[in-house]
Amino acid sequence: MSPHTAPARPTAPPGAPSHEGATGPAAPEEGGSVRGVITAISLLGMLVVGQLYVAIPLLPDIGRAWGVDQASATWATSAYAVTYAIVSLFSGPLARRFGTRTVLVAGVSALAVATACVPLADSFGAGLALRAGQGVFAGVYVPLVYAYLNTHMPASKLPTALTIVSACMAGTIVAGQVESQLLAAVVGWRGTFWVTAPLLLVGAQILRRVLSPRDPARATAGGAAGEQASPADRGATRRMWLRLLPLYVVGLTCSSTLTAVYTSVQLYGPASLVGDGQAMLTLRATAIPALVLGVLVAPLLGRIPARTRGAGAFAVAATGICGAGLFGGTAAGLAGAMFVFMLGLAAIGPAVVQEIGATAGVAHGVTATALYGFTLNIGGGVGAQVPLAFGEVRGVGLFMSALLGCCVVLLVVTGRRRRRAAYVTD
Numbered sequence: 001m002s003p004h005t006a007p008a009r010p011t012a013p014p015g016a017p018s019h020e021g022a023t024g025p026a027a028p029e030e031g032g033s034v035r036g037v038i039t040a041i042s043l044l045g046m047l048v049v050g051q052l053y054v055a056i057p058l059l060p061d062i063g064r065a066w067g068v069d070q071a072s073a074t075w076a077t078s079a080y081a082v083t084y085a086i087v088s089l090f091s092g093p094l095a096r097r098f099g100t101r102t103v104l105v106a107g108v109s110a111l112a113v114a115t116a117c118v119p120l121a122d123s124f125g126a127g128l129a130l131r132a133g134q135g136v137f138a139g140v141y142v143p144l145v146y147a148y149l150n151t152h153m154p155a156s157k158l159p160t161a162l163t164i165v166s167a168c169m170a171g172t173i174v175a176g177q178v179e180s181q182l183l184a185a186v187v188g189w190r191g192t193f194w195v196t197a198p199l200l201l202v203g204a205q206i207l208r209r210v211l212s213p214r215d216p217a218r219a220t221a222g223g224a225a226g227e228q229a230s231p232a233d234r235g236a237t238r239r240m241w242l243r244l245l246p247l248y249v250v251g252l253t254c255s256s257t258l259t260a261v262y263t264s265v266q267l268y269g270p271a272s273l274v275g276d277g278q279a280m281l282t283l284r285a286t287a288i289p290a291l292v293l294g295v296l297v298a299p300l301l302g303r304i305p306a307r308t309r310g311a312g313a314f315a316v317a318a319t320g321i322c323g324a325g326l327f328g329g330t331a332a333g334l335a336g337a338m339f340v341f342m343l344g345l346a347a348i349g350p351a352v353v354q355e356i357g358a359t360a361g362v363a364h365g366v367t368a369t370a371l372y373g374f375t376l377n378i379g380g381g382v383g384a385q386v387p388l389a390f391g392e393v394r395g396v397g398l399f400m401s402a403l404l405g406c407c408v409v410l411l412v413v414t415g416r417r418r419r420r421a422a423y424v425t426d
Contacts, residue, residue, distance in 0.1 A: 033210065034153065034154065034157055034161070036210045037149075037152070037153075037161075037210050037211065038161050038164055038165065040203070040206050040207055040210045040211075041145045041148075041149070041165055041207075042164055042165050042168035042169075043168070043203070044108065044141075044200075044203035044204075044206070044207065045141065045142070045145065045165060045168055045169045045172070046168050046169065046171065046172045046175060046176070047196060047199055047200055047203060048108065048111065048138050048141045048142075048200070049138075049141070049142065049169045049172045049176070050172035050175060050176030050179065051080060051111070051115065051134055051138060051176070051196070052077065052080050052081055052084065052172075052176070052377070052380055053077075053172060053173060053176035053177050053180070053259075053262075054176050054177070054179065054180035054192060054193075054196075055073075055076040055077045055080070055131070055180075056077060056177050056180070056259075056262055056263060056266055057177050057180045057181040057184065057266070057280070057284075058076075058180055058184060058189045058192065059073045059074065059076070059266055059267075060073075061184065061188075061189035062076055062127070062189060065121075065127075065189070065190075066121065066122075066123060066124040066127045067123065067124060068124050070266075070267055071267065071388055072124070074263055074267075074384045074385065074387075074388070075128055075384075076127060076128065076131050077131075077259065077263070077380070077381070077384040078380075078381040078382075078384045078385060079128045079129075079131040079132040079135065079381075080131045080132065080134050080135040080138075080381075081135065081259075081377045081378070081380040081381030081384070082132070082135065082377070082378065082381045083132045083133070083134075083135030083136045083139065084134075084135035084136075084138050084139040084377045085135075085139065085373070085374045085375075085376070085377030085378045085380075085381070086139065086374070087135065087136050087137075087138075087139025087140060088139040088140065088142065088143055088370050088373040088374050088377065089370055089371065089374050090139075090140075090370075091103070091139065091140040091143045091144050091366070091370050091373075092143070092147075092366040092367050092370055094140060095140075095144055095147065095215070095366070099213070099215045100144050100147065100148050100211070100215050101148075101207070101208065101211040101212070101213055101215070103140050103144060104140065104141065104144050104145070104148075104207055104211065105204050105205075105207050105208045105211075107137045107138065107139075107140045107141060108137070108138075108141065108200055108203055108204040108207065109200075109201060109204040110137040111134055111137040111138050111200055112197045112198070112200035112201040112204065113197070114130060114133040114134045114136075114137055115134055115193050115196055115197040115200060116193065116194060116197035117130050117133075118130045118131060118134065118193045119189070119190030119191075119193050119194060135377075139373075139377075142169065142369075142373045143366060143369045143370035143372075143373050144366075145165065146162070146165075146353070146369050147365065147366045147369065148211065149161050149162060149165065150357075150365060152212055152214075162350070162353070163295070163298055163350060164295075166349050166350050166353060167291065167294070167295045167346070167350075169349075170291060170345065170346060170349050171288070171291050173258055173262075173287075173342075173345070174284050174285070174287040174288050174291065174342070175288070177262065177284045178281060178284050178285055178288075179192075180192050181277065181280065181281050181284070182281070183195055185277065237364070240359060240360060240361075240364065243359050243414075243418065244356060244359055244360065244368060244371075246410050246411065246414045247352055247355055247356055247359075247372070248371065248372060248375045249375075249407070249410065250310070250314065250348075250352065250407040250410060250411060251352055251372055251375045251376050251379065252375040252376070252378060252379040252382075253379065253403050253404065253406075253407050254314070254317070254345065254348055254376075254379070254404070254407070255375075255376040255377070255378075255379030255380045255383065256379035256380065256382045256383035256386065256400075257317070257321060257379075257383065257400040257403065257404060258345065258380070258383065259379070259380045259381075259382075259383030259384050259386075260383035260384070260386035260387055260396050260400055261321060261324055261338070261341070261393075261396060261397065261400060262284075263383065263384050263386075263387050264386075264387035264390070264392070264393045264396040264397075265280075265283070265324075265328075265334060265393060266280075267387055268387065268391060268392050268393050269328070269334065269393055270328075270329055270330060270331055270334070272330075272331055273331050273334070279331055282335075283331060283334060283335055283338065286335045286338060286339055287338050287339060287341075287342040289339070290338075290339045290340075290341075290342035290343040290345075290346060291342055291345075291346050293343060293346070294342075294343055294345075294346020294347055295346065298347075298350065301347055306351045306352075306354040306355040306358070307351070307355055307411055307415045308415070309347060309351045310347070310348060310351035310352055310355065310411055311407075311408050311411040311412050311415070312347070313344045313345070313346075313347035313348040313351060314344065314348060314404050314405075314407045314408045314411065315344070315404075315405075315408050316340060316341075316343060316344030316347075317340075317341050317343075317344030317345055317348065317404050318344075318401045318404035318405045318407075318408065319340055319344075319401075320337050320338065320339070320340030320341030320342070320343070320344060321337065321341050321397050321400050321401040321404060322337075322397060322398065322401035323336065323337030323340060323341075323397075324337035324338065324341070324393060324396075324397035324401075325393070325394045325395070325396070325397025325398035325399075325401060326394070326397070326398075328393035328394055328397055329393075329394075334393070337397070352372070353369070353372070356368050356369065356372055357369075386399075386400070
C-alpha cells in the first residue's frame with residue numbers, strides 16, 4: 001500500500017452500516033511504540049507466512065523421510081495452505097470474542113509447538129496432519145495484524161506501516177525458501193523446523209509486550225450484534241461484496257501462480273538447477289532485489305489509482321511468467337523471468353489490499369481482509385498441484401501467464417463499470 005494514496009482509515013461505502021460508534025478507533029500508538037509494533041509484526045510475519053514456503057526446497061528430503069516421491073510431497077505445502085486459509089475466515093469472530101492480542105499471541109505460540117512436532121512425523125499421513133495443524137494456528141495472523149494496524153496506528157503513519165508489513169510478508173515468498181535451504185544445509189530438514197519453533201515462541205512474547213490490550217472490535221461487537229440492518233443497508237452490503245469479488249479472483253490467481261512456478265522449477269527445472277543446491281539458492285535469491293526495488297518505487301507508484309496500479313502490476317507479472325515458460329530451459333532465463341515476475345508481485349499486493357480496504361470500509365474491513373487472506377492461501381495450495389498437470393516448467397509458465405493476463409482484463413473492465421455506475425449515480 002502506497003504512503004501517498006492509502007486512506008488513513010477505510011471509510012464505509014455509501015449506505016453501508018458502520019459499527020464504529022462512539023468508541024471509535026483505539027488511541028493511536030506513539031513514538032517508539034509505533035516502530036516496535038511495525039518491527040515485531042513484520043519480522044514475526046515473515047516467520048509465520050514463511051512456513052508456507054519452507055517446504056518447497058525440502059521436498060526431496062521430506063519425500064524420502066515420509067516414504068513418498070517429490071510430487072506427492074507437494075501436499076506438505078497444500079496441507080498448510082488449506083487449513084491456514086479456512087481458519088483465516090474465523091479470525092474476526094475470534095478477535096471479537098477473545099481480543100486481537102490474545103488470539104494473535106495464542107495462535108503464534110501454538111504454531112511454535114506444531115512446528116517443533118513436524119520433524120517427528122514418521123509417515124506421510126502424520127506429516128500432512130502436522131503441517132495442517134501449523135496452518136490452523138497460523139491462519140489468524142495476517143487478517144488480525146492488518147486489522148490491528150488499522151485501529152491503532154496514527155493516521156499519518158498507517159500507510160507506511162501497511163506498506164512495510166505487506167512488503168515483508170511478500171518477501172517471505174523468496175526469503176522463506178532461501179532460509180529453508182540454508183538451514184537445511186547446516187542442520188538438516190528437521191533442524192529447519194526446530195530452529196524456527198523457538199523463534200516463534202519468542203515472537204509471541206514480544207507481540208504480547210508491544211501490542212495494546214485495547215480492542216475496538218470487542219468494544220463495538222455487542223452494539224453491532226444488536227442492530228437491525230435496513231433493506232437499504234443490506235442492498236449496499238450485497239453490492240459491496242460483488243465489487244470485492246474480482247479482487248478475490250485476482251488474488252487467488254496471483255498466489256497460485258507464485259506457488260505453481262516455484263514448485264515447477266523445483267520439480268522440473270533445468271538439470272543444472274535441480275541437481276545443484278547452490279544454483280537453486282542463487283535463483284531464489286535473485287528475486288529479492290525485485291522486492292526491494294518494488295518498495296523503493298512505491299512512493300512514485302502511489303500516485304496511480306490502486307486499481308490501475310494493480311492492473312499494470314499484473315501485466316508486468318504476466319510478462320515475467322511468460323518469460324519463464326519461453327526461456328525456462330536455462331538458469332539465466334529463469335532468473336531474469338522471476339525477477340520481472342517478483343517486481344510485478346511487489347506492487348500487486350499493496351494495490352489490491354488498498355482497493356479492498358476502500359471498498360469494504362470500517363464495518364466490513366476485518367471480514368473482507370480475512371476473506372482475501374483465505375483466497376490467497378487457497379491459491380497457494382492449488383498452485384502447488386498445478387505443475388503435476390503439465391510436468392514441465394514451460395507449460396506451467398505459459399498457462400499461468402495467460403491467467404494473469406485475464407486478471408489485467410478483469411481489473412480494467414470492472415474498474416470501468418464501477419466508474420460508469422458512479423457517474424450515473426451522481
